[in-house]
Amino acid sequence: MPIYSHSQLSMYKECPLKYKLRYRDRIKRDIEGVEGFLGTMVHETLKKCYDDVRLTKVNSLPDLLTYYNKIWRENWHDSIVITRKELTQEHYRALGEKLIETYYKRYSPFGSDITIGTEMGLNFSLDDENKYRMTGYIDRLSRTEDDVYEIHDYKTSAYLLSQEQADNDRQLALYQIGVQKKWPDIKSIRLIWHYLAFDTELVSYRTPEAISNLVQDTKSLINEIESAQDFPPRESGLCAWCEYPDLCPLRRHFVKVETLPVNEYLNEPGVALVNKYVALRDEEARIKDEMGKVREAMLDYARREEVEVIKGNDCKARVRFDEKLKFPGKNDAERQELESTIKEANKWAEVSQLDTTSLTRIVENSLWSKDLVDKVMEYGSLEVTNSIHISKLKNEEK
Ligand code: SF4
Numbered sequence: 001m002p003i004y005s006h007s008q009l010s011m012y013k014e015c016p017l018k019y020k021l022r023y024r025d026r027i028k029r030d031i032e033g034v035e036g037f038l039g040t041m042v043h044e045t046l047k048k049c050y051d052d053v054r055l056t057k058v059n060s061l062p063d064l065l066t067y068y069n070k071i072w073r074e075n076w077h078d079s080i081v082i083t084r085k086e087l088t089q090e091h092y093r094a095l096g097e098k099l100i101e102t103y104y105k106r107y108s109p110f111g112s113d114i115t116i117g118t119e120m121g122l123n124f125s126l127d128d129e130n131k132y133r134m135t136g137y138i139d140r141l142s143r144t145e146d147d148v149y150e151i152h153d154y155k156t157s158a159y160l161l162s163q164e165q166a167d168n169d170r171q172l173a174l175y176q177i178g179v180q181k182k183w184p185d186i187k188s189i190r191l192i193w194h195y196l197a198f199d200t201e202l203v204s205y206r207t208p209e210a211i212s213n214l215v216q217d218t219k220s221l222i223n224e225i226e227s228a229q230d231f232p233p234r235e236s237g238l239c240a241w242c243e244y245p246d247l248c249p250l251r252r253h254f255v256k257v258e259t260l261p262v263n264e265y266l267n268e269p270g271v272a273l274v275n276k277y278v279a280l281r282d283e284e285a286r287i288k289d290e291m292g293k294v295r296e297a298m299l300d301y302a303r304r305e306e307v308e309v310i311k312g313n314d315c316k317a318r319v320r321f322d323e324k325l326k327f328p329g330k331n332d333a334e335r336q337e338l339e340s341t342i343k344e345a346n347k348w349a350e351v352s353q354l355d356t357t358s359l360t361r362i363v364e365n366s367l368w369s370k371d372l373v374d375k376v377m378e379y380g381s382l383e384v385t386n387s388i389h390i391s392k393l394k395n396e397e398k
Contacts (some may be wrong), residue, residue, distance in 0.1 A: 004172040018199040020231035029243040099196035122178035
């Protein structure tokens with residue numbers, strides 16, 4: 001079984017197709033999002049900060065910013081993608097400076113604890129048989145005066161976790177398992193997220209029970225990934241930062257047409273078909289609406305004139321007002337009573353029939369035993385269906 005990391009597991013949850021392309025097919029892409037680059041540069045700077053403190057050197061803020069700007073310049077490359085077109089490299093570089101300054105002002109002179117490691121690699125197993133192996137990097141591991149070990153994680157994103165999300169977060173809790181395996185005598189571990197953009201620290205602790213549940217959940221997730229045959233794309237806000245749009249059925253057409261000149265774009269067969277389909281659909285809706293109004297007018301006319309047939313040029317319309325028997329529907333309150341009445345009279349078999357919609361849902365979600373599902377499936381078959389769903393383009397898709 002391969003070694004898993006938290007980011008691999010998260011990517012599978014986020015989008016199974018992206019996970020497959022990155023980790024199963026190992027398709028490498030040179031492009032890097034500017035947000036990721038910014039995060040790496042800030043992490044590197046804070047690593048230097050604490051590495052130097054371990055060597056008794058406390059950098060001044062200008063020193064750290066000089067280092068940050070130096071590595072920014074040295075590592076910037078042409079394949080870095082800025083998705084938000086209204087922002088430039090300079091906006092992001094300045095943001096990184098601001099994040100470092102915020103952190104520096106809050107924690108300098110960095111002497112409240114002992115740093116045990118920065119960017120510290122961890123390799124550990126979730127089980128005694130060494131089957132479920134994990135790897136990861138802790139931004140900083142430290143020990144406080146009262147012997148509490150702290151797992152620090154720097155976040156440069158503009159999204160702040162809630163306390164509940166932090167208490168359920170997998171990443172740092174997995175690192176806790178790795179730290180406890182490495183140093184079994186450790187009594188107390190604190191998980192700390194530093195949200196630099198918000199000048200906020202989130203702190204969480206894990207009980208032995210929470211850790212045990214996490215181990216079980218993570219093993220189940222790894223089993224699911226190992227046995228997965230199907231890796232469907234899962235669209236989300238993160239698609240804008242995906243490096244595989246050309247290999248994704250949800251984005252490939254966007255990539256194909258995005259660089260076409262306007263006249264070629266409008267004549268591209270896919271674009272032309274969607275435009276035609278949407279125009280027809282709108283026309284259909286208008287016609288349906290108009291037909292509804294004319295139908296109402298015809299019914300009114302027939303009532304008023306007391307006629308059952310209305311003559312037109314080439315056609316005539318027969319108008320009928322019938323009474324139709326109606327019983328409570330599936331979700332109506334009286335339905336239960338009606339069914340009981342029929343069952344008590346031993347007549348249920350005469351009016352009941354197999355609900356194939358419910359049966360499909362049960363089989364698809366494996367809600368019955370495998371034996372029973374297998375027996376039922378002897379009568380089932382897979383049919384290729386199709387559907388077209390039209391929705392408005394989001395701003396970033398235009
Ligand atoms: S574009 Fe979105 S849905 Fe497609 S592979 Fe990437 S993340 Fe998944």
